[in-house]
Every structure is written in C-alpha cells, then in structure tokens.
Amino acid sequence: MKSTQHLLLILLSGCFLFLGCGSESNSSNESDSKQEVVLGKIAIDNAWARPGSQQGKSAAYLRISNGTASTDTLLSFSSDAAENVELHESIEHDDGTTSMQPAGQQVIPSGEKLRLQPGGLHLMLINLKRDIAVGDSLQISLEFARVGTITAIAPVQIQQ
Amino acid sequence: MSSTLKSLFVSLLIIAGFTACGPDALYDLSGDTYQLRDSDSTQVNFPADFRGDLSLVTFIYTNCPDVCPVITANMTNIQRELDDTTGVNFIEISFDPERDTPSVLKEYRNLYGLNKQFTMLTGDTTTVHPLLDKLDIVAVKTTIDSLGYDSTNYAMRHSNTLYLMDKEGYIRAKYPAHRVTPEHVKDDINYLRSE
Numbered sequence: 038m039k040s041t042q043h044l045l046l047i048l049l050s051g052c053f054l055f056l057g058c059g060s061e062s063n064s065s066n067e068s069d070s071k072q073e074v075v076l077g078k079i080a081i082d083n084a085w086a087r088p089g090s091q092q093g094k095s096a097a098y099l100r101i102s103n104g105t106a107s108t109d110t111l112l113s114f115s116s117d118a119a120e121n122v123e124l125h126e127s128i129e130h131d132d133g134t135t136s137m138q139p140a141g142q143q144v145i146p147s148g149e150k151l152r153l154q155p156g157g158l159h160l161m162l163i164n165l166k167r168d169i170a171v172g173d174s175l176q177i178s179l180e181f182a183r184v185g186t187i188t189a190i191a192p193v194q195i196q197q
Numbered sequence: 198m199s200s201t202l203k204s205l206f207v208s209l210l211i212i213a214g215f216t217a218c219g220p221d222a223l224y225d226l227s228g229d230t231y232q233l234r235d236s237d238s239t240q241v242n243f244p245a246d247f248r249g250d251l252s253l254v255t256f257i258y259t260n261c262p263d264v265c266p267v268i269t270a271n272m273t274n275i276q277r278e279l280d281d282t283t284g285v286n287f288i289e290i291s292f293d294p295e296r297d298t299p300s301v302l303k304e305y306r307n308l309y310g311l312n313k314q315f316t317m318l319t320g321d322t323t324t325v326h327p328l329l330d331k332l333d334i335v336a337v338k339t340t341i342d343s344l345g346y347d348s349t350n351y352a353m354r355h356s357n358t359l360y361l362m363d364k365e366g367y368i369r370a371k372y373p374a375h376r377v378t379p380e381h382v383k384d385d386i387n388y389l390r391s392e
C-alpha cells in the first residue's frame with residue numbers, strides 16, 4: 038500500500054519535472070535570445086528526509102546529477118514542509134570532533150554528481166511547518182542558475 | 198629534592214600507574230559509579246550495573262540533525278552484525294543532559310526502534326560532565342546565526358566516539374563511532390569474549 042503511494046508520488050513528480058523543463062526551454066526559444074537552450078537535464082534522486090516535529094528541525098539528503106552540457110550552480114532551496122532551508126556541511130575537526138556550518142555555493146560541472154549525505158553536505162529544514170513522520174513525504178525544490186527550479190519528493194525515513 | 202627521593206617518587210608513580218590500569222585499558226571505570234537515569238527514568242549506576250557484560254558505549258545528543266543519527270544507525274548495524282548478542286550492552290549517553298530528559302530519550306529510542314539491549318542514559322550535568330571529562334568526550338554548544346540558535350536552541354560540536362568496555366569496567370578499545378565497520382567491532386568483541 039505504502040510503496041504504491043510512493044511510486045505514484047515519484048511518477049507524479051517525474052511528470053512535473055518534465056512539464057517544468059518543457060515550458061522553460063519553450064520560453065527561452067521564443068523570446069530571450071541571451072538565454073541558451075539547456076541540453077540534457079539535471080536529475081535528482083535518492084531523496085529522503087529525517088523525521089522531525091513542528092517548529093523543529095530536520096535534515097534532508099539527495100543526489101544531484103548534472104546531465105547537461107554545462108556547469109550549473111545551486112542557488113537556493115525550499116520545501117513545503119519548512120519555513121527555511123539551508124545547505125549545511127558537517128565537518129570533522131583535527132581533534133576528532135564534528136560540527137556543522139553553512140556550506141558555500143555549490144557548483145556542479147557537466148557530467149558530475151553532487152551527493153548530499155549524512156555526515157557531510159545536507160539540507161537543513163528549519164522551523165518545520167508540521168510534524169513529519171516516517172511514511173510521510175515532503176517536497177524539496179532546488180533552484181539552479183541555468184536550469185531553474187527542480188522539485189523532488191523526499192520520503193521521510195530512518196537511516197539504516 | 199635528593200636523587201633517592203626523586204627515584205622513590207618515580208617508582209611510586211609507576212606502581213600507582215600499574216595498579217590503576219588493567220590490561221591495555223584506555224580508561225579505568227572499574228572503581229567508579231555515576232548515578233544516571235535511563236529512558237524510563239530509572240536510576241542506573243554506570244558502569245556498575247553493566248559489570249559482567251561487555252558494553253559498547255557511545256555519546257550523542259538527540260537534537261543532532263545530521264551526525265548522531267549516523268552513530269545510532271551504526272550501533273544497530275553492529276548489533277545486527279553480531280551472530281550472538283548475549284552479554285553485550287549497547288549504551289548511548291547524552292552529552293546534552295539539559296535537553297535530553299528521560300522522556301526525550303524514550304522518544305528517540307522509539308523512533309529508532311532500539312530494543313531492550315539498548316540503554317539510553319542522561320543525568321544531572323554535575324554527574325554527566327565529570328564522566329564525559331574522564332572519558333575525553335568533548336561537547337561544546339555552538340550557534341549558527343541563521344538558525345536563530347540561542348541558549349535553549351543550539352547545535353553542538355562534539356566527539357564521535359565509540360568505546361568498548363570490558364566486563365570489569367575497563368575501556369579497552371576506541372573507534373570513530375560514525376565510521377567504524379561493524380565487522381571490526383565484532384572481531385574485538387569476540388576477542389574480549391575469549392579472554
């Protein structure tokens with residue numbers, strides 16, 4: 038039951054991605070000659086988020102694959118489940134301790150992947166608008182300098 | 198100080214050192230008792246109540262957004278890796294006792310589906326901090342301006358440490374808690390079992 042729902046969500050989000058890309062390349066074809074057509078696409082997969090409670094925090098992870106012919110840059114992040122989303126990085130210090138800090142702007146060269154995973158880069162979901170529990174899903178939108186905004190669905194789960 | 202006195206002093210120190218430490222011990226908790234509370238608010242005498250068993254001891258805070266869940270996941274991975282988990286305790290001690298009350302720890306253990314072999318511990322800061330100091334566990338409150346952190350809402354820069362404690366309360370091995378492979382810990386557990 039659960040997995041069928043997930044599958045449906047994933048399929049639906051896939052459709053939205055297609056629609057988004059399609060309309061964008063159309064508009065750039067017609068009018069603005071400065072804006073080039075972007076060949077290929079940027080794909081997001083392996084998205085998931087940790088559970089959290091309203092007004093609290095959570096972390097989300099995903100993988101970005103730049104399948105376009107050029108470098109792209111991550112500009113901003115948002116989610117339907119949080120007031121604010123920031124890109125953070127957990128870093129290990131020389132004394133063996135770990136802390137996290139806001140991460141700088143991420144540039145993804147053509148053909149490369151950027152992995153957001155536990156213990157490294159992660160999206161902090163700040164001030165959650167609702168409780169998010171295992172089995173829920175939330176939307177995460179990433180804005181890129183060239184391809185625009187891409188939205189992924191992240192199921193809420195516990196790390197194994 | 199005369200040289201005779203000096204050498205007497207040195208040899209006393211050496212004797213003291215030998216008697217204090219068991220075989221290959223990194224830390225000696227064999228004579229210590231820290232009165233902590235578990236996730237049911239029951240008092241636990243650490244490590245006395247775990248004597249006679251092997252214990253994996255790690256340190257977390259439940260508000261940890263990124264790294265501590267990795268540590269807890271690794272603990273359950275180690276548990277899964279062991280063919281036989283009898284006589285092994287899995288202990289997680291909070292280094293944020295102010296926020297991690299027993300009921301908060303209970304929520305955390307339910308969330309991660311930790312079974313009875315897991316003990317989550319917290320306590321008064323006056324008890325927890327000396328224990329952390331003794332075991333060289335660092336945990337410092339940090340702030341990130343954009344997160345609106347304040348005195349009650351903060352992140353922490355912290356150690357990622359997993360200890361293996363033997364049946365007598367000696368810490369015998371130290372690992373990076375988020376990174377050590379379950380196989381590695383399993384081998385050490387089997388070694389201590391055969392002692």
Ligand SMILES: [Cu+2]
Nearest residue numbers: 125137161262
């Ligand atoms: Cu973070």
